[in-house]
Structure formats: C-alpha cells, structure tokens
Amino acid sequence: SKKVRIHHFKEMKQRGEKITMLTAYDYPTAKAFDAAGVDMLLVGDSLGDNMLGYDSTVPLTLDEMIPFARAVSRAAERAFVVADLPFGTYEISPEQAVESSIRMMKLSGAQAIKFEGGRRIARQVKAVTDAGIPFCGHLGFTPQSENALGGRRIQGRGEQGLQDLVADALALQEAGAFAVVLEMVVAPAAAAVTKALDIPTIGIGAGPATDGQVLVWLDMAGVGEWHPRFSRQFGAVGAEMTGAAAGYVQAVKDVEFPAAEHTFDS
Numbered sequence: 364s365k366k367v368r369i370h371h372f373k374e375m376k377q378r379g380e381k382i383t384m385l386t387a388y389d390y391p392t393a394k395a396f397d398a399a400g401v402d403m404l405l406v407g408d409s410l411g412d413n414m415l416g417y418d419s420t421v422p423l424t425l426d427e428m429i430p431f432a433r434a435v436s437r438a439a440e441r442a443f444v445v446a447d448l449p450f451g452t453y454e455i456s457p458e459q460a461v462e463s464s465i466r467m468m469k470l471s472g473a474q475a476i477k478f479e480g481g482r483r484i485a486r487q488v489k490a491v492t493d494a495g496i497p498f499c500g501h502l503g504f505t506p507q508s509e510n511a512l513g514g515r516r517i518q519g520r521g522e523q524g525l526q527d528l529v530a531d532a533l534a535l536q537e538a539g540a541f542a543v544v545l546e547m548v549v550a551p552a553a554a555a556v557t558k559a560l561d562i563p564t565i566g567i568g569a570g571p572a573t574d575g576q577v578l579v580w581l582d583m584a585g586v587g588e589w590h591p592r593f594s595r596q597f598g599a600v601g602a603e604m605t606g607a608a609a610g611y612v613q614a615v616k617d618v619e620f621p622a623a624e625h626t627f628d629s
C-alpha cells in the first residue's frame with residue numbers, strides 16, 4: 364500500500380478519519396506494526412525507560428537513539444516515521460534544535476522530528492520547520508519536564524489550563540508544526556485544542572475527541588508491569604514471550620528438542 368505522507372494527516376483530520384500512531388524501537392516490531400496498518404511509528408524517547416531500563420526519559424542521548432530510529436525507518440514501508448529529540452538537545456537555542464534535528468534526520472532516516480513544549484520552544488520549532496524538517500509537537504504532560512511539573516500529573520485542568528494549552532498549540536501550529544501530541548490532558552481541553560487547530564491532534568490519555576491516538580507499544584501489547592489507566596491491553600505479548608521461553612527451557616532440559624527433524628545427520 365501507498366506510503367503515508369505528511370499531507371495525508373491534515374486530509375484525515377478534514378474527513379474525520381482517525382490517525383493511528385504507536386511507538387516502535389526496533390526492526391521486527393516496526394515491521395509488524397507497519398504491516399498492521401499503523402499510520403505513524405514514533406521512535407519515542409520512551410525508549411529510555413521502556414527499552415533501556417532508565418528511571419525516566421531524561422538520561423537518554425541523541426546518539427543512543429540513532430540505531431533504534433534507523434532500525435524502525437528501515438522496517439517502515441508504509442508508515443510515516445517520527446523520531447523524538449531527547450532532553451537537552453533542543454532547549455538551548457533554535458540553532459541547537461536545528462543542529463540536533465538535522466543530525467537525527469540524516470542518521471536515522473526518520474521523516475519528522477518531535478520534541479516537547481509550547482510557546483517556550485516556538486522559536487526552535489520555527490527554525491526547524493524553516494530548515495525543511497517536518498515537526499510534530501508534544502503538549503500536556505511532557506515527561507522530559509517531569510521534575511518541573513511535579514510528577515506525572517494530568518494537564519489542562521480548569522479554564523486557565525485549557526487556555527494555556529490552546530495558546531501553546533496555536534503557537535506550534537503558527538511555527539509550522541504538522542501535528543501535536545496531547546498527553547494526559549483532560550478530555551474537554553483536548554477537544555478544545557482539536558477544534559482550535561487546523562493540524563491534527565494525536566492523544567494519549569486525552570479522551571476520544573483528538574484526531575488520532577498514540578500508545579507506547581509495550582503498554583498496548585501487554586508487555587511489562589505498568590498498565591496506565593489511559594491504555595488498553597490489546598494483547599498479552601509479555602505472557603506469550605515468557606511462555607515461549609519456558610517451553611524452550613523445558614524441551615531442552617527434557618532432551619525433547621532438538622528432535623530428528625531439526626537435526627543434520629550427515
């Protein structure tokens with residue numbers, strides 16, 4: 364099927380077709396999700412905590428992300444690949460953001476860049492999009508600022524919360540963003556942002572009104588211990604993997620594997 368391109372997202376918003384996004388960090392997983400028809404694959408900096416065992420996304424570096432982002436880009440035949448910039452690689456200046464984005468684009472093969480924040484990083488977003496790089500925003504709960512936000516807290520509450528979120532989203536659109544992720548935002552605020560923007564919103568814990576949805580794949584597929592309220596387990600991949608490995612261990616211990624059909628006799 365045809366490659367998903369940047370202009371398709373606005374068209375999908377206009378005709379009311381929901382956009383699907385999942386994180387992916389490696390070749391086989393990205394292949395599976397691409398074949399399933401996922402529109403966008405996100406090489407999120409959730410790589411740090413989900414795949415590398417860090418406490419948060421903060422320690423992850425750009426260089427660490429590159430091999431993972433490359434693997435996902437190689438696997439994606441149809442899906443549009445977005446790569447996160449990790450903490451510390453864009454905040455300082457528009458120049459730093461452009462340099463990091465160019466490095467990620469060149470070395471990863473991704474089609475777009477995402478990083479966190481609204482009005483406070485609007486100059487960076489403008490510089491990145493002026494350099495010809497598609498940019499996806501990320502508002503609401505922004506994990507890289509977890510320490511400043513006082514933990515994993517729901518965003519967009521109250522009239523002020525809603526107005527701040529809309530102002531940040533409009534600033535990103537104005538700066539050239541093609542989409543905005545809304546993370547852990549109360550549903551009325553997510554709906555207001557979705558209505559205020561021409562570009563699509565992609566929600567995670569932001570209710571049903573957003574133009575698309577994104578989940579961290581391990582949460583969605585039932586890998587690991589963490590089951591956030593806003594996710595659903597569409598599979599039990601963790602239990603399936605443990606079962607496969609346990610079956611293998613048992614068969615080898617019992618000298619039942621390898622059998623004749625797995626063996627080269629001469």
Ligand code: KIV
Nearest residue numbers: 386407408409544577
């Ligand atoms: O890194 C990530 O997985 C993300 C999603 C939660 C949107 O940014």
Ligand code: NA
Nearest residue numbers: 407408409447
């Ligand atoms: Na992220």
